[in-house]
Amino acid sequence: MSTLNLASAPEDAAALEGAEAHHARLAGELAGRVKMLLTAVDRDPTAVERIHAGLVAFCDRSLLPHAAAEEAALYPAAHAMFEARLLIESLIGEHRCLTTLVDTLRTAPGPADAAADARALQVLFEEHVAKENGLVLPLLAMTPEVSLAALLADMHHRIANGTGGSGVPQDQSNEKGHDMRGQRTDEPGGCGGVCGCGGAEEAAEPELDVREVPHALRHAAVFGALDAVPAGTAVVLIAPHDPLPLLAQIEQRNPGVFSVEYLERGPQAWRLRLSHR
Known part of the structure; x- marks a missing residue:
């Protein structure tokens, strides 16, 4: 069944696709940051603190405000439907679990604890958005009395204005090295320990094997993952094919920031070193 057939109006069909794409971006960025943390715990302990802090900052500025805005703008309309009431109440409970996991991650006493908390957070969030994509959003989109497009517009207005679900402006600060829009900025000092400026020598480069990540x-x-790579360091990307479209998107997103070196060119895997200049 097409998205248009699921929706009661063309604008709601477009809104449904946009919401699913937004969920994919959030879940994907979370997955990339968690993977970097897990890799650093095993291969580069000197980078764990920085990657851990960046992951918590991402949750504070993106995941948790998204959840709060959903509860304020999206969930009430679905909760008013008898068939969705219990589902929405369970999803609100999952939001509380997500908040608790972020707080636990924030205060993790050691790298192994942070890795476990991060992985649990990733699993819960991916299961959570799967329910929203498969159940809540289609239900709202196919209900003629509800404008999914209007609900999502209200939700993103709340996120953009930093009010979430409370009407009180939230802290929109970002982790060091990014601006409010998530764009890279110059990071003063340090190289992550790979250029001989005083950090640990021969730190292992983290790897991101996208073959282990769902295609979407x-x-x-x-x-x-790249947002967690500071200047002077690199990450090794492993892909099932030559990722030329992805490389073009990286350059468009961060012009001139990353250099690319092919380490292996198939046939089973392509390995590329992406270095943050």
């Missing part, structure tokens, strides 16, 4: 999340996962 792959590009967003790479963007999330």
Whole structure:
């Protein structure tokens, strides 16, 4: 069944597709950041603190405000429907679990604890958005009395204005090295320990194997991973094919920031070193 057939109006069909794409970007960036943290715990302990802080900052500025805005703008319309009431109440409960996991991740006493908390957060969020994509959003889109497009517009207005679900402006600060829009900025000092400026020598480069990431999340996962790579360091990308379209998107997103070196060119895998200049 097509998206248009699921929706009661063309604008709601477009809104449904846009919401699913937004969920994919959030889940993908979370997956990329979690993968970087897990890799750093195993291969580059000197980078764990920085990647951990970046992951928490991403949750604070993106995941949790998204959840709060959903509860304020999207969930009430679905909760008013008898057939969705219990589902929405369970999803609100999952939001509380997500908040608790982020707080637990924030105060993790050690790298292994942070890795476990991050992985649990990723699994819960991916299952959560799967329910929203498969049940809540289609239900709202196919209900003639409800404008999904209007609900999502209200939701994103709340996120953009930093009010979430409370009407009180939230802290929109970002982790060091990014501006409010998530764009890279110059990061002063340090190289992550790979250029001989005083950091640990011969730190292992983290790897992101996108073959382990669901196809719909792959590009967003790479963007999330790259956002955790400071200047002077690199990440090794492993892909099932030559990722030329992805490389073009990386250059469009961050012009001149990353250099690309092919380490392996198939046939089973393509390995590329993406270095943050």
